[in-house]
Amino acid sequence: MFFHSCSGQNEKEINTTKKNEKMKKIDIDKFKKNWSKGGAFFSLSDGTKIEQYETDDGFDEIIKKPLPSFLSEYNTYYKDGNLKSSTIVFSEVSVGKSFEYNKVGKIISEKNEDLKFGKIKYTDILKILNEKNHLDLKTGKGWYKDNGDLAISINFNETNYLWTIRSSEGIITYSKNSPAGQGLKSNFYYEIDGNSGKILKE
Template sequence: MITREFEQFDIGKYQVQQHNESHVTLPDGTSIVQSGNRETGFIVNTTPPKPSFFVVYKYYYGNGNIREKAVVLGEDTYVGKSYQFDEQGKLTKETNEDAAFGKFSYNDVLHYLHQQKMINIHTGENRDRLHLKFNNIDGKKTWEADIEINGFNNLYVLDGETGKVLKKANHIPIRIVE
């Protein structure tokens, strides 16, 4: 999905398309959202077609050079390898994000949620409703999965080593109305 190779954001093409944000859906269903400016930098989020549950995040400096790229699952969890670059485009850090996880991997979490009929790994159903977070607090590794379905949030907390269900709850999400 991503490589350690240098990349550059095409600022000129982006400025022609739109000034603040650009959203394109390719014929295969891939969604590409671009936003940013020369002052704060640019962001490109690429969501492959279903059934993929992953999103590729790429952050660029204001000069268009790549700053960081990573594969993200459930909006919060970096998976696979991530890469960071300096402003000149030199690779400064390569991180194996999977090394932090326990024996119960993110793929195991996806399969568990599929068995619970919260998501469908074959069709991508509910991928946009899945928030997945990995925690490592004092050596205790856990996965928190929160899926909003039919107006309820379904929360699962799973042991990161064994996959044992530590908590399962349904609640109505809090909505802030202004």
Template sequence: MKKITVIALTILFSSCNAQKIRTMGKFDIAAFNKNKNHLNRYIDTLDNGTIIEQRESANFYEEIVKLKDSYFEKYRRYYKNGNLQLEGEYLNNDFQKGIWKEYNKKGELLEETDYDKGFEYTWEDLLEYLQKRKVDIKDTDNTTIRNENGNWRFSYIEGIYIYDIIIDGKTGKIIQDAKNEFEEGS
């Protein structure tokens, strides 16, 4: 029994140390260069419906992974040497979710930022509320969702109306629920 406990503790501590040293991914520059188009982009759709888009700019490479059934996209930015610079998840460019990590050019972790911190009324709570209101979250032309100043703020168009709602990120209390008529040309 002691032997099993010692082995289990050894594995546990080894995995903890491995997480601290964590090797992060590199951007495959050669494969990207082979597959990119004239706009310095490459888009691949996997069998499971996941879309991977890669782009090159003057200063970095980007990779955006869109899972078929997820509202969020995984974002990674890489230095020109291929090492990871920044990674995290976001919703349609409206807000960043969870923990984002930033690395130096050598691949060493510089900073972690928790964008969910302070939100006791979570994304999942907000999602449930949005579904009750029948808001089409994926309709990015008519729906925006942001987390700002510790609150959730979303707006959407339904018929001739624009709804603008603010919910307290800690308590879930509705601070504003405005309904305005959509004006021609807006």
């Protein structure tokens, strides 16, 4: 079975990463005030969920956008709270543009993550999951488990242009192309050629 790339318009709508025109900072006082069980956790009025953690180098932040968005934002901050890096993530795959900043907020690195893909983009993976009835693109149902963790794990291998997709629960599936070459606990598992869209394993 083959799948072909979605329209550029669809990808443009989903991929909205852009530079920070104003230096972004993490509110350290708010973080300390709301710290509980290893981190600080917030929910915004639009449904966005934010997780913040303190590290040896500063702070990490995960921003989960409300469904039916399937993208999250991963930010790191210096110890003084200034933004250090920003990346948009689709499951476990970086997409869009990622940025690195120096301590005064100047961009020192900008990378177009989408250049690593072949013809099959992450929007095509969403389409496949929808057609296989693992995901509802209109509502986002199937993307998260009840506890808020991702229900679907997606990886992309830049060396051989191979997409691997699996559910986070279920029977054990073995494949040499799994991220660590180990058995995977999965209700479904796919390997997809990133150039042709052919499903190599399911």
